[in-house]
Amino acid sequence: MIRVALDAMGGDLGPRIAFDGAIEILSRHEDVVITVYYSPHSGLDLPKPHKRLSLIACSDVIDGDEEIVLSLFRRRNSTLYQSLNALANRSSDVVVTLGNTGAMVALARHLLGVLRPKLYPALIRELYSNPLRCLVDLGANVHCPPSMLVGFAELGAAYVEALSDEIPKVGLLNVGVESSKGSAVIREANRLLASKVWPTYLGYAEGTELFEGEKNVIVCDGMVGNAVLKASEGLLSFMVNKFKKAEGVSSLFETFYQTERRHGACLVGVRGNLVKGHGRSDLPAMVGAIEYGIDIARANLYSAIETRLCNEALESGD
Template sequence: MIRVALDAMGGDLGPRIAFDGAVNILSRHQDVVITIYYSPHSNLDLPAPHERLSLIVCSDVIDGDEEIVLSLFRRRNSTLYQSLNALAQKSSDVVVTLGNTGAMVALARHILGVLRPKLYPALIRELYSNPLRCLVDLGANVHCPPSMLVGFAELGAAYVEALSDEVPKVGLLNVGVESSKGSVVIRETDRLLSDRAWPPYLGYAEGTELFEGEKNVIVCDGMVGNAVLKASEGLLSFLMGKLKGLDGTLSLFETFYQTERRHGACLVGVRGNLVKGHGCSDLAAMIGAIEYGIDIARADLYSAIETRLCNSAL
């Protein structure tokens, strides 16, 4: 059985989409059990009883705009803390949340621990699933020295190896491919990656290489990655809106948007499997985030990444 811990309180639309998403998933996956962590409020209709669905009431919720302060680590009865603690206690195989990204990263490091000292966890988003290509990082880390970016390259390469038959080919996002381009941090990261046998490094990548090209692991700091991702998603939504109603013209965009089953991002570098969905996720995106969590739990992703990182150090 794949055991999913679902934090129902992080999304903008409230716990209803978590309840409905869980029921949908259970109807299609007979080997999945789901535990939902939620905080009750008025007019909340709970899902019908199900033998593979458990509901855990929590008295605290970490809001999306809360800052990361020391008191966060003492809020043990928040839905996010409880779901991560279940993962740490091995009573679940994956956590799915739509909640506060900063709080999730901080609590995951605190409760689960990191895979390797001085290796910072990173958020990975699949830009395309067949063939697999991904972007690292999306906002878990904003100020990144070269050593941290090298760690992102390792995590991204291990992710590709764990979830596909593709050979990872790392590119470092930059303003150009010429050796003179980029900040001091980017140029030093380029030097460090060029001196390594693993992961395979192909040099700088420009923005035009995000969705196609030979490089399938694009590395950047979290601020750049988050801006790039949201700009891409915004452009897709804009084009779909403009082309809506034009016969046949929208089919390509609809196909790209609807056939990508996985939604959200995966936090890698900690001792557990985590999926972070958009705070504004609707029901379809909630279902996609849970599907993503099931996929990485089946692959035992964090263990596979840990093993690959250990082997690369030999």
């Protein structure tokens, strides 16, 4: 059985999306059980009893706009804390949340621990699922020294190896491909990555290489990655709406929009499987985020990444 811990309180549309998403998932997967962590003060009717669905009422909710302060770690009755604690105690295999990204990252590091000292967790988003192509980081880290970007490259490469037959080929997102381009941080990260045997590093990547080209792991800091992702999603939505009345064109955009794995990002670098969905997720997006979580739980993703990083450290003598 795959055991999903679902934080119901993070999304803009309220816990009903999580309740309905859980019921839909259970109708599709006979080998999945879901525990939903919710606030009884939400005022919604609870879903009908289901033998593979558990509901746990929590007295606290971490809002999406809350700052990351020390008191966060004492809020043990919040839905996010409880769901992550279930993962830490190994009573669940994956956590899915639409909630506060900063709180999720901070609590995940606190409760689960990191895979390797000085390796910072990163959010990975799949740009394509077949062939697998991903962007790292999407906002878990904003101020990133060169060593952190190298760590993102390693996490992204291990992710690709764990979930596909693709050979990871890393590119460092920059304003140009010339060696003189970019900040001092980018140029130093370029030097460090070029000196490594693994992962395979192909140099700088420009924005035009995000969705096509040889590089299938695109690395950047969290602020750039988040801006790039949301701009891409906004453009796609704009194009879908713009061409709704154009025969054939609209259906092409909608097919891409609906079939590519776009519902959620995966937090890697901690000792557990986590999916962070968009706060504005509707029911299909909620279902897609849970499906994503089930996929990475089946692959035991965090364990596969940890094994790959350990093997690489042994081979390189680090």
